[in-house]
Amino acid sequence: xxxxxxxxxxxxxxxxxxxxxxxxxxxxxxxxxxxxxxxxxxxxxxxxxxxxxxxxxxxxxxxxxxxxxxxxxxxxxxxxxxxxxxxxxxxxxxxxxxxxxxxxxxxxxxxxxxxxxxxxxxxxxxxxxxxxxxxxxxxxxxxxxxxxx
Numbered sequence: 001x002x003x004x005x006x007x008x009x010x011x012x013x014x015x016x017x018x019x020x021x022x023x024x025x026x027x028x029x030x031x032x033x034x035x036x037x038x039x040x041x042x043x044x045x046x047x048x049x050x051x052x053x054x055x056x057x058x059x060x061x062x063x064x065x066x067x068x069x070x071x072x073x074x075x076x077x078x079x080x081x082x083x084x085x086x087x088x089x090x091x092x093x094x095x096x097x098x099x100x101x102x103x104x105x106x107x108x109x110x111x112x113x114x115x116x117x118x119x120x121x122x123x124x125x126x127x128x129x130x131x132x133x134x135x136x137x138x139x140x141x142x143x144x145x146x147x148x149x
Contacts, residue, residue: 001102004073005129007093009060012129014098014122019134021074021086023094026066027052036142040064040090045074051146052088053138059115064090079135085147098124105131 003014004023029041029052038057042049052072056064064070071094077087105120119131138146 001100003098003100003129003131004091004094005096005098006055006071006091008056008091012127013055013059013091013132014100014129015073015075015089015091015132015134017097019075019077021076024072024074024088026070027072032145035145038142039145043072043088045086045088048086050074050086050088052090053142053146054090055132056090056092058137059118059132064092067092069093069095075134077134077137079138079143082143082147087146098129100124100129 002017004017004020006013006015027043029043031041032039032051038053040052040054042051044050054064056062070090070092073089073091073094075087075089076084078084100122104122106122107120116136117133119133121128121130
């Protein structure tokens with residue numbers, strides 16, 4: 001299985017490539033007034049307004065560092081109880097893909113508590129990498145702000 005690898009504060013993470021639509025360079029985003037801190041803004045994606053979430057805020061509690069390798073990853077996002085939606089994710093150091101089998105990922109045995117999106121961990125030639133599971137990524141309050149009917 002192919003994953004997009006990215007790095008945040010020295011830790012590696014993986015997004016399942018089957019959920020990815022496109023990986024874009026950094027974009028200028030339109031702010032969303034009074035949105036939660038993790039919502040970086042929105043942009044026009046082929047005529048569709050797409051909200052963008054900063055994974056650095058969600059995972060590390062800080063805004064992303066905007067470097068040459070900071071990307072906006074357009075994904076098909078669907079919580080367990082929602083229809084799929086197009087969502088942008090800001091990720092740092094998104095420079096490579098890795099091929100791993102799901103069986104290579106092992107549960108840590110440690111409760112992720114308020115971070116249910118941090119899934120199992122695998123080891124490859126570069127070290128440990130943790131699977132970020134999209135369906136659990138956004139809390140209900142954030143989904144309600146982003147995806148009002």
